[in-house]
Amino acid sequence: MSEDIQSGLAEILEEVAGVAPADATPEKSFTEDLDVDSLSMVEIATAVEDKFGVAIPDDELANIKTVGDAISYIQKNRG
């Protein structure tokens, strides 16, 4: 369910980068809208792997620009 993923991702964003859960909506860009820097993106990727069992290689991470991108990536790659 993409809603489960969205809320799980919102929890990670709040913990790592202090993003309010209500702001973690699919159209938001991590860097432009949510002020998440590149080191925090690495932490988020690690937390996503722990939470959803989905590894995000660096070249894939570079293509994840928005919360929606992350949700679809997790959806597609979850076992």
Next chain:
Amino acid sequence: MSTSNGDVVVTGLGATTPLGGDVASTWEALLAGRSGVSRITDDWVADFPAQLVARLADDPTAQLDRVRARRLDRSQQVAVIAAEQAWRDSGAAEAGVAPERVAVVFGTGIGGALTLLGQDDVLEQKGPKRVSPFTIPMLMPNGPSAAVGLAIGAKGGVHAPVSACASGAEAIRWGLDLLRLDRADVVLVGGAEACVHPLPMAGFAAMRAMSTRNDEPERASRPFDKARDGFVLGEGAGALVLERADAARARGAQVHARLAGAGGTADGYDLVAPHPEGEGAGRAIAAAVRDAGLAPADIGHVNAHATSTPVGDTAEAAAIRDTIGEHVLVTATKSQTGHLLGAAGALESVFTVLALRDQLVPATANLDDPDDDAAVQALDIVRREPRRASFSAAVNDSFGFGGHNIALVFTTA
């Protein structure tokens, strides 16, 4: 001329220490004779010969935004807290000082040891992919300085002297130089340390440098006392804002004191042992007094480095007696704060400024029975209770492993 361009003043003070979360509470606790030292109760300490520590009075993570705190090593957290206090106290931000003319000099002795060692545990237990991407910016020795620079928006240069337990004092000397050379208009200087962890504790204990008076924590740090047996590791930070006197006056800033001079030398003697007669220390003190345009007789008070180690205290006593004289009122505030390593010189400079302001010399706690050493006996070391006195100039000296010696002269505003 006291209004010359080279005249530098202190316009802001900040601190977070084992005695209090800010300057006022720390100074009050110091004058009241309270101790910041306690015994560690964690399981890991059981096999340790030295089990004492001077922990911060206020948890730094409670004073910082959660996300900000998790990206800062504890040494950076305390640096930012003390620096922001000093910055607010100075009013420089409201005065609209150009960021390009604001510099930071902030030292540390050990740096981000908690991050280094904590992430090493992660590496061993979970592998390289789990190591935090913030590891390097949190452990680098310029980390506290860089964090302070970002916190106050300094763009005129951010520097990080590293000279063990002289780092905080060395930062103040660099700040004085930057202002005298007109490389900045305002310099935020200080030192930070937070390395209470089994490894540094074991390392210092292996050097036989730490007190093992585990059953009497508050009595363990006893500079100049016959029964002293080593230092107590402390954590915290001190910060000062320095500006040229004419500029400070022009913007109507409060002036806590003048930073009148500084001196620095190296022992060239041993990597860790101080020269037994404090030769290099004495040269640093003499140079600072000369730099301030003063004579030894003008110095009324010394806040000594005096860490409570057997050899260090007597070497320093000799240096003070031989360069300044027997008239000076000496105190050793590490008897209550513990030894803040790279933050010590900054915190003790804050104390020196406050002693000048209040014309009051804090007492050296636990000095029950002064050492038989001739220099210790010759000096007037304030003990039992703070002493009121009239003095217009005071010295703070600091020494570090490596043979680093720094002395600073402050005078009344």
